[in-house]
Amino acid sequence: MLPPPQGGGCLAANVMQFARMLRRAGIPVGPGQVIDAQAALCHIDLTAKAEVHAALRAVMATRREQHEVFDAAFALFWRNPERAIAESVMAALDGARRQAEPQKPKAGSRRAAEAMAPRERREPPKQEPEREHLEAALLVSAEERLRKMDFEAMSEEEVRAARAAIARLRLPFDELPTRRFRPDPLGPRADLRATLRQSLREGGDLVEIARKRRRTRTPPLVVLADISGSMARYAAVLLAFLHAVANDRARVHVFLFGTRLTNVTRALRHRDPEVAFQMVANIVPDWSGGTRIGETLHTFNREWGRRVLGQGATVLLITDGLDREGGKGLAEEAERLSKSCRRLIWLNPLLRWEGFEPKAAGIRAILPHVDDFRPVHNIESLQALVHALSGPASQRRWRKAA
Incomplete structure (x- = not known):
């Protein structure tokens, strides 16, 4: 245990305020870490900003994925007011001469800025017995409406609420006997x-x-998700579900495909969803483009099938089945995929329509080889998928309505 800091000044109070800011940004900083941080500052040169940054990060940011948020929070909190004013003036003069191009903020900077902003103090509203029941009823109806709302019809605010609800879903941990x-x-x-x-x-x-x-x-879980133009809206919301699954259980492999196949398993394993989604956006080159389902399944069967489909793997195929190549070679690749895994579950947003008929060539090529054919267009359909995965496999065969 390092000795406590000596001397006066407001350094201890600033360290405590900085710890509160980190907690609001999502980094768990306890009282013990605050004491250790104050003690660590006694053994470095406080005039060297790099040493202060290294000492505080070594004590307060104990995980690697917390470093980006910590760096952004440190840059916002520990800055010279006079230098900040000078930099703002120079930036204004420079902006008058030329218009700067907009830059995409780094991961963690938004969370640090929100934590730095002062919180508004609101007086607690007066509770009225007659209105409590009404507000509870409105809240329940709003949640029920969000559960049944189509992802494609959601606004940006509703998409954020849906992602938060989807992130709380958990797939069952089915156990299979080994040798x-x-x-x-x-x-x-x-x-x-x-x-x-x-x-x-x-x-x-x-x-x-x-x-x-x-x-x-626990058997492996392999996800093949379509990110073409017709599936982009659904894929953006389903990424929250895939991120929660990848961080909740072991041996999860996620692949995104449009015109080519991209393995995003390592990116989705990052604990911070904001950083994970930014990493996925950087490595996927064909978002919202065309789709070649047969070609991408051929690539998966040839290069990844033997690596990830062993020991009774379950495959989730998320696509609408609309192939730009007209289903060329799709039946053979779907049959090989079905024979290589224990269960093949097809999640198709088009199945939400009551009058759905498998008329497209790609849908007709895949359908005979799947064990389950389910809709995936809202939160309720994902909850039904979670319940279906815990049921017997013999009862999950799709049949065309008479």
């Missing part, structure tokens, strides 16, 4: 090898028979 066993005194099978080894240790005397049980493991 390996683990020791278990109440196991259903006798472990003869362990029994003989124990008997030899006892000099050949009779010992209690050792038992074992088969190990279980």
